[in-house]
Amino acid sequence: MWKWKAENPKGVVVAVHGAAEHHRRYRWLIEMWRCSGYHIIMGDLPGQGTTTRQRGHIDSFDEYIKEVNGWIEEAGRYELPVFLLGHSMGGLIVIRSLQEKHHNLSGVILSSPCLGIVHKPNPALDILSRGLNVLAPSLRLDSGLSIDIATRNKAIRDEDENDSLYVRKVSVRWYRELIKAMEEAHAKINDFPDLPVLLMQGGDDKIVDKSAVRTWFNKLGVLEKSYKEWKGFYHEIFNEPDREQVFKMAKHFADGHLPESEWSE
Secondary structure, three states, rough: OOEEEOOOOOEEEEEEEOOOOOOHHHHHHHHHHHHOOEEEEEEOOOOOOOOOOOOOOOOOOOOHHHHHHHHHHHHHHOOEEEEEEEEHHHHHHHHHHHHHOOOOEEEEEEEEOOOOOOOOHHHHHHHHHHHHHOOOOOOOOEEOOHHHHHOOHHHHHHHHHHOOOOOEEHHHHHHHHHHHHHHHHHOOOOOOOOOOEEEEOOOOOOEEOOHHHHHHHHHHHOOOOHHHOOOOOOHHHHHOOOOHHHHHHHHHHHHHOOOOOOOOO
16 A cells, blocks of 8 residues: 655545556556645555555455555544545455445545456356356456557557556456356445445446446436546546546546635635
8 A cells, every 4th residue: 555645635535446457557646636636645556556466366345445445544534624535346346345334434436346347258168167167266367458449549558568467367256256256346336335426437448347337327327427438538537648638527526525625626
């Protein structure tokens, strides 16, 4: 877990990265939040980035939830409004974390949350994965998460091609736990706390099934929720060429949910 402090903080953002990636890919976003008056707390999820355990593998999705709960608790030490931001699988982790444990948050920002996937394995492979989940859960296979379908930003693509921390193989258990977590996110939608939610989705997402995202959002029974689909954007909306627009909306949401005495345009 790492922390980046703002000079005159008005809030804290806890950011959760997605599958295959790590916190260092968020340098731009971290700096944007910090310069906007928000402390940032972020880490590498188990089996990813700089963590020492087996890369691309988890025994249970609960490992992610436990890790993020720790980051949220750390954010509370600042005694400032806390916002939880999750991208892709990180968005799924945020959803499942809040369904299992309600935290004192000022708002939630979801970026192309993994509530369904575009490219599903054929039925035979799906059945095979269920058997391997019992017999060889740590067996790792190609994730199929190509950098080219994640963002249109060539600079980001070039950087990722040479990123030794980028996870390119995931275990059978990881896959089965991801599927289970997505199913639970939909099934337990009524367990989501009544918090302000901003959900932003790539309009041309080639990784996450945006129809599944819209279905979940439409069923979400919170008093305040906003949905924005960025036309033509790929999956990583905070890495797209027009990412400044995305950050501006996220910042406006956070600023708008601060106590009035702490928010000035």
